Amino acid sequence: xxxxxxxxxxxxxxxxxxxxxxxxxxxxxxxxxxxxxxxxxxxxxxxxxxxxxxxxxxxxxxxxxxxxxxxxxxxxxxxxxxxxxxxxxxxxxxxxxxxxxxxxxxxxxxxxxxxxxxxxxxxxxxxxxxxxxxxxxxxxxxxxxxxxxxxxxxxxxxxxxxxxxxxxxxxxxxxxxxxxxxxxxxxxxxxxxxxxxxxxxxxxxxxxxxxxxxxxxxxxxxxxxxxxxxxxxxxxxxxxxxxxxxxxxxxxxxxxxxxxxxxxxxxxxxxxxxxxxxxxxxxxxxxxxxxxxxxxxxxxxxxxxxxxxxxxxxxxxxxxxxxxxxxxxxxxxxxxxxxxxxxxxxxx
Amino acid sequence: xxxxxxxxxxxxxxxxxxxxxxxxxxxxxxxxxxxxxxxxxxxxxxxxxxxxxxxxxxxxxxxxxxxxxxxxxxxxxxxxxxxxxxxxxxxxxxxxxxxxxxxxxxxxxxxxxxxxxxxxxxxxxxxxxxxxxxxxxxxxxxxxxxxxxxxxxxxxxxxxxxxxxxxxxxxxxxxxxxxxxxxxxxxxxxxxxxxxxxxxxxxxxxxxxxxxxxxxxxxxxxxxxxxxxxxxxxxxxxxxxxxxxxxxxxxxxxxxxxxxxxxxxxxxxxxxxxxxxxxxxxxxxxxxxxxxxxxxxxxxxxxxxxxxxxxxxxxxxxxxxxxxxxxxxxxxxxxxxxxxxxxxxxxx
Numbered sequence: 001x002x003x004x005x006x007x008x009x010x011x012x013x014x015x016x017x018x019x020x021x022x023x024x025x026x027x028x029x030x031x032x033x034x035x036x037x038x039x040x041x042x043x044x045x046x047x048x049x050x051x052x053x054x055x056x057x058x059x060x061x062x063x064x065x066x067x068x069x070x071x072x073x074x075x076x077x078x079x080x081x082x083x084x085x086x087x088x089x090x091x092x093x094x095x096x097x098x099x100x101x102x103x104x105x106x107x108x109x110x111x112x113x114x115x116x117x118x119x120x121x122x123x124x125x126x127x128x129x130x131x132x133x134x135x136x137x138x139x140x141x142x143x144x145x146x147x148x149x150x151x152x153x154x155x156x157x158x159x160x161x162x163x164x165x166x167x168x169x170x171x172x173x174x175x176x177x178x179x180x181x182x183x184x185x186x187x188x189x190x191x192x193x194x195x196x197x198x199x200x201x202x203x204x205x206x207x208x209x210x211x212x213x214x215x216x217x218x219x220x221x222x223x224x225x226x227x228x229x230x231x232x233x234x235x236x237x238x239x240x241x242x243x244x245x246x247x248x249x250x251x252x253x254x255x256x257x258x259x260x261x262x263x264x265x266x267x268x269x270x271x272x273x274x275x276x277x278x279x280x281x282x283x284x285x286x287x288x289x290x291x292x293x294x295x296x297x298x299x300x301x302x303x304x305x306x307x308x309x310x311x312x313x314x315x316x317x318x319x320x321x322x323x324x325x326x327x328x329x330x331x332x333x334x335x336x337x338x339x340x341x342x343x344x345x346x347x348x
Numbered sequence: 349x350x351x352x353x354x355x356x357x358x359x360x361x362x363x364x365x366x367x368x369x370x371x372x373x374x375x376x377x378x379x380x381x382x383x384x385x386x387x388x389x390x391x392x393x394x395x396x397x398x399x400x401x402x403x404x405x406x407x408x409x410x411x412x413x414x415x416x417x418x419x420x421x422x423x424x425x426x427x428x429x430x431x432x433x434x435x436x437x438x439x440x441x442x443x444x445x446x447x448x449x450x451x452x453x454x455x456x457x458x459x460x461x462x463x464x465x466x467x468x469x470x471x472x473x474x475x476x477x478x479x480x481x482x483x484x485x486x487x488x489x490x491x492x493x494x495x496x497x498x499x500x501x502x503x504x505x506x507x508x509x510x511x512x513x514x515x516x517x518x519x520x521x522x523x524x525x526x527x528x529x530x531x532x533x534x535x536x537x538x539x540x541x542x543x544x545x546x547x548x549x550x551x552x553x554x555x556x557x558x559x560x561x562x563x564x565x566x567x568x569x570x571x572x573x574x575x576x577x578x579x580x581x582x583x584x585x586x587x588x589x590x591x592x593x594x595x596x597x598x599x600x601x602x603x604x605x606x607x608x609x610x611x612x613x614x615x616x617x618x619x620x621x622x623x624x625x626x627x628x629x630x631x632x633x634x635x636x637x638x639x640x641x642x643x644x645x646x647x648x649x650x651x652x653x654x655x656x657x658x659x660x661x662x663x664x665x666x667x668x669x670x671x672x673x674x675x676x677x678x679x680x681x682x683x684x685x686x687x688x689x690x691x692x693x694x695x696x
Contacts, residue, residue, distance in 0.1 A: 161638045161672060168639035168647070211611045211633045211666075213650065245593065246613055263559045265594055285559045290509045291516035299516070302561065318559075324509060 010236035018341035024320030074142030098154030139192030143204035208243015263318030268306030293332035358584035366689035372668030422490030446502030487540030491552035556591015611666030616654030641680035
């Protein structure tokens with residue numbers, strides 16, 4: 001591995017500058033990505049290893065990020081478990097037959113990801129080969145709660161009322177669903193590490209929709225289930241529970257190496273609270289990338305200064321990069337992190 | 349005033365049970381509201397005092413809430429300042445000509461709400477008369493930041509990129525916009541109190557989209573501007589900055605009597621931190637109302653127990669009630685708060 005900054009920072013080893021990557025960095029803001037997508041729908045892209053590898057590497061070449069993240073979608077797991085998944089360009093992903101009953105949940109099967117998600121493993125292997133050690137490769141999965149929310153409501157939602165109803169009115173069925181998902185996620189992450197991923201991230205994108213008590217019981221517990229049982233083989237695990245800022249301390253205590261932060265917390269305050277035990281990933285407001293490069297640099301500097309000079313910071317946005325961001329601004333963001341962090345860490 | 353529970357709780361006076369109302373309680377979950385709306389579009393309803401009064405009182409009669417909140421919309425202020433406002437049933441509110449330049453902002457006028465928003469004052473007076481002292485009446489406004497976000501982006505958004513761009517790239521123009529809005533909001537709230545409102549709430553619905561530093565500068569400061577200058581005439585002011593949970597302490601220190609909480613914080617923890625200086629309003633997850641009445645009661649009890657027996661709790665949802673909630677569940681929610689809080693506060 002030529003560039004080990006990302007892995008070193010995940011393990012809180014000293015680095016000469018802060019590594020940086022962006023959630024959704026292989027995405028629509030890149031003309032090269034849109035060119036690939038022009039001929040291919042989203043799911044076909046996920047399922048065609050050579051194309052997935054191609055778009056995964058684009059931001060490494062074009063933007064200069066310090067890690068690649070495999071191009072895929074969190075909803076490939078429910079699909080592999082037997083649910084029909086439809087991707088509509090305008091409406092986002094949808095399960096035409098959402099889970100509503102005990103029988104629905106019982107019909108789901110925990111699969112061997114080496115078979116059911118072979119295409120992800122192939123994409124990882126091809127990406128790894130093409131990267132040729134330039135930067136580490138990150139695998140990922142959705143969290144059990146976040147996947148369950150989609151599977152029960154049938155698609156994206158502001159509040160996932162059906163999932164919350166099942167959670168409250170039929171906790172036994174919902175627990176059974178989360179347990180199957182936790183096992184599926186665990187096997188999936190282990191398979192990704194075996195296929196060449198150097199680290200894995202669990203996206204608990206809807207963790208912030210749960211009240212604190214519900215979060216502990218229906219999301220955190222299952223993240224703990226996964227992290228405590230999985231064979232990490234020395235690779236870092238990143239937990240990103242967007243919006244669940246009431247639970248960062250608890251998140252830091254379940255065995256992951258890195259906790260991801262959205263942009264609504266002060267990374268300096270969080271570092272004081274939990275930075276002694278985990279690395280932190282984050283946390284610039286993605287909307288800052290709409291501002292001028294000069295202003296982006298100021299905002300990057302502010303986040304870097306808040307974190308300080310201790311080891312254990314992976315710079316990232318606090319959420320995925322949005323399609324309307326100019327490529328030059330994404331590049332200005334990454335350059336700013338590299339230059340300003342080198343300056344700060346060298347004491348200049 | 350026959351039922352002073354709400355006002356007493358706002359002022360942290362002892363009460364025999366916890367008062368309760370629901371954000372968006374005059375809304376689409378009520379068949380009686382939908383019947384009024386069937387013949388009238390949203391803005392006409394806001395601007396027809398007798399109809400606005402009618403739907404404002406519906407939840408008092410039908411659900412038994414302890415306060416009424418005037419039926420209106422936060423975007424009436426930008427409209428009164430000179431922006432064309434369009435309400436499309438499916439897409440939500442929209443400003444066809446959003447603010448983008450210094451000139452756009454300069455063309456906005458701070459108006460006398462007694463004239464420009466006469467219809468709101470008339471609705472308050474008619475409601476007050478019709479309520480005849482049964483329960484207090486709440487007036488409200490959007491916060492400067494939340495209004496500015498809509499006005500610059502031109503409508504609802506997940507991240508308000510244009511507003512954030514103006515904030516970062518042209519802070520002088522954005523400051524000028526916020527100052528005009530703060531003055532408009534202040535006059536508007538004062539006029540509502542003069543027209544009969546017994547309390548006012550400021551909805552900072554998008555406060556949670558700002559990073560902590562940005563929040564302090566672009567939202568909190570302007571809330572402080574309003575609250576510190578307005579003539580409250582003894583009436584409580586409620587601040588609800590949804591999602592800005594990193595700043596609850598600061599919010600509690602700017603002179604409002606009540607701080608509203610969304611459902612992603614533990615109300616017991618927050619009460620320990622700031623309950624000595626302000627009352628708290630909240631904070632049941634609105635999605636709990638999709639669950640069975642038995643389960644709703646358990647969840648209500650859990651929030652009540654967390655708050656404890658100190659004075660200063662106004663029960664509410666952590667966000668507006670959603671259209672799909674059965675009326676019986678809304679009623680079960682309100683009944684549960686009344687019964688369980690009476691039991692807890694009497695020590696039974």
